[in-house]
Amino acid sequence: MQGGALPDPLAAGWKGEKVCELLKENEKLRALRCTFAPGVGHERHFHAAHFGYVLEGSKMRITDKTGTREVELKAGDTWTSDGVEWHEAVNIGKTAGVYIIVEPKESVE
Numbered sequence: 001m002q003g004g005a006l007p008d009p010l011a012a013g014w015k016g017e018k019v020c021e022l023l024k025e026n027e028k029l030r031a032l033r034c035t036f037a038p039g040v041g042h043e044r045h046f047h048a049a050h051f052g053y054v055l056e057g058s059k060m061r062i063t064d065k066t067g068t069r070e071v072e073l074k075a076g077d078t079w080t081s082d083g084v085e086w087h088e089a090v091n092i093g094k095t096a097g098v099y100i101i102v103e104p105k106e107s108v109e
Contacts, residue, residue, distance in 0.1 A: 012045035041090030058097025
């Protein structure tokens with residue numbers, strides 16, 4: 001799923017600062033670690049299909065085309081996604097949230 005003119009999660013930041021770092025990239029996958037201190041978010045961006053893992057939990061306010069919701073994430077939580085056209089988020093909790101995102105790449109044959 002492509003986001004058109006929107007940045008991907010690695011390129012998107014918050015108020016000019018990066019929130020995600022590249023951990024690993026090769027022909028099969030890309031892995032990111034994204035860290036959100038309280039009050040820090042992630043500007044509007046898109047996601048390719050991915051798997052997510054919560055290292056450190058937090059409470060996030062997420063806005064996408066379906067509206068705005070608050071999600072409490074705990075260490076050890078996981079999720080999968082077929083991709084996200086767009087969303088944006090902000091940490092409204094009292095602790096930093098740290099997430100790993102793994103994006104499988106389609107094989108080129």
